[in-house]
Amino acid sequence: MPPRILIDADGCPVVNQTVALAGEFGAECFILCDTSHQIEKPGAKTMVFSKGADSVDFALVNLVKTGDIVVTQDYGLAAMCLARNAKPISQNGMEYTAGNIDSLLLARHTAKKIRSGGGRLKGPKKRTPEQDAAFIEKLTDLLKV
Template structure:
């Protein structure tokens, strides 16, 4: 088992690395070259760089991920693909993507995109809070313990 992180805008990388390292589970951060760093990573953490094009990180994650790997993403499309592959998919705000909720999430995304296309303004995501961070930490820890 491995943990794959859609890492470009992931605000909980530190939690993932810390908890997965304690559980001796490898972490793969998939990010675009525009986020390149020379920073040394802890043992068990690998960074894979991809082109800056749309969905490049998503495609690489799906190419590498295996059934029952954990994927952390805020991208509903990637979450849908990962669920179909049998992965455990978590959102950084502390909820699990499931076959029961993914259709509604994708529908909401689609309707918002259509509204924006027709000139309407839609609300963006709510700011990430300390409560979200804590909720994700508990969810991730519980997920690791179950496995």
């Protein structure tokens, strides 16, 4: 039986690809979003939560089970999912692991300190077809397990 897929959909550019792959593998797919980003896709169940700081993240962590795949760009959420033995991946196909999550969280903390001190950081670059391909490849690998 394929694992479930939970999508942290706020700001997620790979919802369509995720739902399509879930359908190909017969995996249950859940789109979790808040009231300001309601996303409905055939083949997935949408779950809408109140618009509040981290409301979707906490709901997702309460739903996630061992072996579930979680699509998120949030390092903090990924860390909580790892603690529940889930398999979090980024929208770019990077799998969050015990080996990389600490350095990612430290980088996030450092960036936040720079911004709160008045510093500026460059935003993300425009999404590329290579990132889409890397995501599809990683998600396919995880669904084959």
